[in-house]
Amino acid sequence: MYIFNFIIALGMAGAMAIMLSRLFAGPTLYDRVLAVNSFGTKTVLFLLIFSQLVGRGDAIDIALLYALINFVATIAILKFFRYRSLEIALAQMSLRRAVDDSFGEDDEPEDQS
Amino acid sequence: MLYGVGLSAILGLLWLTLSGNYTLSGDYPLIIMLGILSILISVGITLRMRILDRETVPIVRAPHLIAYWAWLGGQILAANISVLKLIMRPDVDIEPRLVRVPVDLRSGTARCVYANSITLTPGTVTVDVEDDGYLVHALDKSMTDPAGFAEMALRSDRAADGQRTSEDGENS
Amino acid sequence: MSAMEVWHYILLAISVASMTAGLVFVLAGAIGVIRMPDFYTRMHAAGVTDTLGAELIVLGLMLQSGLTLTTVKLALVGLLLFLTSPTSTHAIANAAHKAKLKPQLKRHRPEHPADRGPEERKS
Numbered sequence: 001m002y003i004f005n006f007i008i009a010l011g012m013a014g015a016m017a018i019m020l021s022r023l024f025a026g027p028t029l030y031d032r033v034l035a036v037n038s039f040g041t042k043t044v045l046f047l048l049i050f051s052q053l054v055g056r057g058d059a060i061d062i063a064l065l066y067a068l069i070n071f072v073a074t075i076a077i078l079k080f081f082r083y084r085s086l087e088i089a090l091a092q093m094s095l096r097r098a099v100d101d102s103f104g105e106d107d108e109p110e111d112q113s
Numbered sequence: 114m115l116y117g118v119g120l121s122a123i124l125g126l127l128w129l130t131l132s133g134n135y136t137l138s139g140d141y142p143l144i145i146m147l148g149i150l151s152i153l154i155s156v157g158i159t160l161r162m163r164i165l166d167r168e169t170v171p172i173v174r175a176p177h178l179i180a181y182w183a184w185l186g187g188q189i190l191a192a193n194i195s196v197l198k199l200i201m202r203p204d205v206d207i208e209p210r211l212v213r214v215p216v217d218l219r220s221g222t223a224r225c226v227y228a229n230s231i232t233l234t235p236g237t238v239t240v241d242v243e244d245d246g247y248l249v250h251a252l253d254k255s256m257t258d259p260a261g262f263a264e265m266a267l268r269s270d271r272a273a274d275g276q277r278t279s280e281d282g283e284n285s
Numbered sequence: 286m287s288a289m290e291v292w293h294y295i296l297l298a299i300s301v302a303s304m305t306a307g308l309v310f311v312l313a314g315a316i317g318v319i320r321m322p323d324f325y326t327r328m329h330a331a332g333v334t335d336t337l338g339a340e341l342i343v344l345g346l347m348l349q350s351g352l353t354l355t356t357v358k359l360a361l362v363g364l365l366l367f368l369t370s371p372t373s374t375h376a377i378a379n380a381a382h383k384a385k386l387k388p389q390l391k392r393h394r395p396e397h398p399a400d401r402g403p404e405e406r407k408s
Contacts, residue, residue: 037373041370229371
């Protein structure tokens with residue numbers, strides 16, 4: 001069973017390497033964010049298998065924390081690159097979005113005066 | 114009151130799972146006291162934010178939501194296998210689509226469950242949420258079946274709000 | 286060989302099958318992220334990893350560890366991944382959409398060398 005878990009962990013590391021190549025190659029920012037997020041999911045799975053391999057339950061807590069940090073980091077990166085600031089509270093975002101939408105209609109001017 | 118007790122019970126179970134202290138000797142009484150204190154503080158903050166309602170603590174609808182998850186698991190399995198076939202073909206042959214799915218649901222919970230279900234099912238991702246519809250990106254033309262979306266909407270509506278009565282109006 | 290041992294081996298067999306299938310799904314998702322042509326289609330490939338691949342591997346580990354506190358913690362990790370992955374996928378997709386990244390909507394089918402006729406291949 002140890003050997004089997006080791007093979008699964010190796011496969012997971014291979015998947016992580018593939019995801020890293022997309023992280024370096026990704027043409028747009030969103031490809032990279034997607035690669036980081038998916039890499040984090042694989043890291044969580046790798047940590048779970050690792051805790052089974054070395055027989056230490058502590059690694060599961062680390063995996064739990066990593067999953068949480070991965071989620072928060074994705075949201076924070078996206079929020080920063082959309083608003084260029086982390087100071088806006090989430091509750092005010094709908095207000096800010098209305099401003100964004102009025103800016104976004106530059107390519108189709110509506111006033112025909 | 115029901116929601117406060119329910120949230121305390123859920124947080125207590127979570128704390129017991131993560132701490133794993135089940136004896137009453139040594140330093141453990143102190144740790145258990147700290148755990149109870151942190152649970153009370155969390156519930157107090159939730160009360161102060163005034164978000165302690167049926168949307169935050171969906172314990173009343175929990176059996177229906179879990180039954181819905183079981184149905185969703187089957188859907189996810191089928192969708193995963195079809196996406197796997199598309200990805201692992203020797204020659205990539207896909208036809209992506211951006212479709213608008215009409216949404217007529219009664220509560221925010223049902224809308225959230227429906228949008229998350231669409232995203233969880235591989236091959237379709239909710240790109241934008243509007244008042245009367247979702248913008249959905251599909252990997253292939255074969256995944257934009259309106260009947261499938263309609264069935265998922267009906268089931269998530271039933272899971273979150275119960276059967277539609279005549280007062281709600283059958284305007285779907 | 287008692288009944289308990291037989292049950293133990295049955296559980297191990299189910300665990301091996303589940304984790305192998307999970308690894309297949311995770312690797313397929315990773316390869317799909319490399320192969321797909323544009324951002325929105327790559328997102329679908331990553332979704333395969335996040336849902337079924339992760340849950341199958343967590344299920345396999347739960348079967349290996351038996352009825353202990355570890356199993357409950359593993360179930361908690363699985364639930365967390367199940368709840369957060371659609372939210373972050375939707376957040377990325379929505380950010381790309383709001384940044385006016387256009388999806389490629391025509392049929393994508395790069396020409397394979399085997400598709401060409403024998404006459405063309407000679408020339």
